[in-house]
Amino acid sequence: MKKQRLLLLLLLxxxxxxxxxxxxxxxxxxxxxxxYSNDPFNEAYNAAAKGDTIYLPGGTFxxxxxxxxxxxxxxxxYPDSTQATGQTIINGTIGCYYSDADSLLIEGLYIKGHLxxxxxxxxxxxxxxxxxxxxxxxxxxYGQYDGNLVIGITFGPSTANxxxxxxxxxxxxxxxxxxxxxxxxxxxxAQSDVLYSPGNTYxxxxxxxxxxxxxxxxxxxxxxxxxxxxxxxxxxPDFTGNTATGNYFNVSGIFVSQSGFTFSYNDNYHLQNPGxxxxxxxxxxxxxxxxxxxKEGGVPANPHIISKTIxxxxxxxxxxxxxxxxxxxxx
Numbered sequence: 001m002k003k004q005r006l007l008l009l010l011l012l013x014x015x016x017x018x019x020x021x022x023x024x025x026x027x028x029x030x031x032x033x034x035x036y037s038n039d040p041f042n043e044a045y046n047a048a049a050k051g052d053t054i055y056l057p058g059g060t061f062x063x064x065x066x067x068x069x070x071x072x073x074x075x076x077x078y079p080d081s082t083q084a085t086g087q088t089i090i091n092g093t094i095g096c097y098y099s100d101a102d103s104l105l106i107e108g109l110y111i112k113g114h115l116x117x118x119x120x121x122x123x124x125x126x127x128x129x130x131x132x133x134x135x136x137x138x139x140x141x142y143g144q145y146d147g148n149l150v151i152g153i154t155f156g157p158s159t160a161n162x163x164x165x166x167x168x169x170x171x172x173x174x175x176x177x178x179x180x181x182x183x184x185x186x187x188x189x190a191q192s193d194v195l196y197s198p199g200n201t202y203x204x205x206x207x208x209x210x211x212x213x214x215x216x217x218x219x220x221x222x223x224x225x226x227x228x229x230x231x232x233x234x235x236x237p238d239f240t241g242n243t244a245t246g247n248y249f250n251v252s253g254i255f256v257s258q259s260g261f262t263f264s265y266n267d268n269y270h271l272q273n274p275g276x277x278x279x280x281x282x283x284x285x286x287x288x289x290x291x292x293x294x295k296e297g298g299v300p301a302n303p304h305i306i307s308k309t310i311x312x313x314x315x316x317x318x319x320x321x322x323x324x325x326x327x328x329x330x331x
Contacts, residue, residue: 021059027052041090045070050100056109058086063113067098073300074108077131077149079265081297093134099123106130108300114152117143129298135172138163146292149263153196156181167287167294171263177203185279185290187211187269191261195223205231207279209254209286212261230279232286248277248285269294 023040025033028051035043041061044054045068053071074088082088093113096104099122106115107128115132117125118139125140128147135152138145145165154170156163156177163177166184173196174183181200185207188194194210199222206229210217213235217223224241236249257268271277274284287294 021057021061023057023061024055025052026055051103056088058082058088060089060091063090063092063094063111066094066096066104067100069101069103071105072107072109073105074110074130076108076129076298076300077110078297078299081299096125101125108298118157129295129300131298138165147287147294147298149298151263156200166290167292169263169269169287171261174200176200182206183208185283185285185287185292187287189261189263195226197222199223201225203227205229207231207281207283207285207289210234210237211254211258213250230277230285232277246280251277254286 021040022034022036023044025035025044025048027033027049033044033047035047037043039062041054041056042064045064045066048054048068048070050069053073056072056074058075075085076082077087079087087110088108090109090111090113093116094106094111095116097116097118102123104123104125105128106126107130109130111130111132111134114134114137115127115130116137117127118137122142123140124142125144127136127138127143127145131149131151133151136145136148136150136154138154139157141157141163143163145163146167148168149171150168151171153172154165154174156174163181164184165182165186167186169187169189171189173190173193175196176198177200179202181203183203183205186209188208188210189212191212192214194212194217201224203226205226209232211234217237217239221241226242228239228242228244228247230246232248232251232254234251234254253272255268256270256272259267269286270288271284271286274288277285279285279289281290283289
């Protein structure tokens with residue numbers, strides 16, 4: 001209930017009552033503060049401390065560089081799920097290069113730039129349900145990346161790590177991941193060079209779907225010593241230098257509705273035959289299987305405003321008529 005009240009405050013502050021979008025900072029001590037400046041995201045970030053939460057409404061905001069372990073929630077990026085709020089757009093690159101950012105969470109943003117997370121040797125970060133139009137640098141060795149859409153290249157650290165990338169859609173290739181990385185239940189849309197330079201070594205690929213039947217899976221033989229288990233391939237790639245066990249090859253008509261090698265909000269990435277391609281855990285391959293099932297519409301975990309009707313003026317009694325429907329989220 002408290003979160004719903006916070007979001008209602010944010011909506012009222014950033015809707016037709018104010019020219020500028022308001023960003024809400026919720027502090028760990030229970031206090032809240034709204035920011036209305038020309039750069040409210042940066043202003044809220046500067047006022048935040050470790051453990052605080054920033055709620056961004058729909059709208060376009062300047063990017064920030066992060067050196068604090070905070071939580072950042074947007075309204076999402078799917079057009080059909082943000083009709084009441086608008087997409088939360090970050091107009092540029094978000095950078096996170098500092099070890100003080102342990103426990104960072106970024107969720108529900110449309111980043112029209114890159115997301116750089118690097119130089120974080122002993123830092124846990126979670127990047128969830130975002131759209132990243134540029135490159136994702138997933139250099140946190142203890143990071144979890146799930147439910148994201150990445151249009152550019154996804155780079156990882158070559159050092160030993162336990163990075164976990166699950167239930168994402170990758171339009172571009174992946175490069176530079178090293179010992180211990182797990183890619184599970186993802187969709188790879190790249191038409192060629194899915195495993196790109198710098199190479200990927202000692203990486204585990206499980207329950208993923210590779211869409212292109214003509215892709216080069218091992219760019220210039222840079223990617224070796226990887227393990228592919230229970231993945232679905234539209235073609236039959238050459239696994240020279242790698243290990244492949246129990247995979248599904250030359251599969252056609254994988255999805256309910258999908259074509260080409262670029263992401264579309266109009267495509268349907270559910271499997272035509274979910275029970276035909278079980279993964280290592282017995283659930284279906286692709287983004288709708290595994291432990292972190294892809295959430296329809298990419299809706300973030302905070303309570304989500306699904307519709308609103310707000311009068312442009314007050315009535316004779318000075319009251320503002322507003323009808324707002326909020327859906328609680330359980331994950």
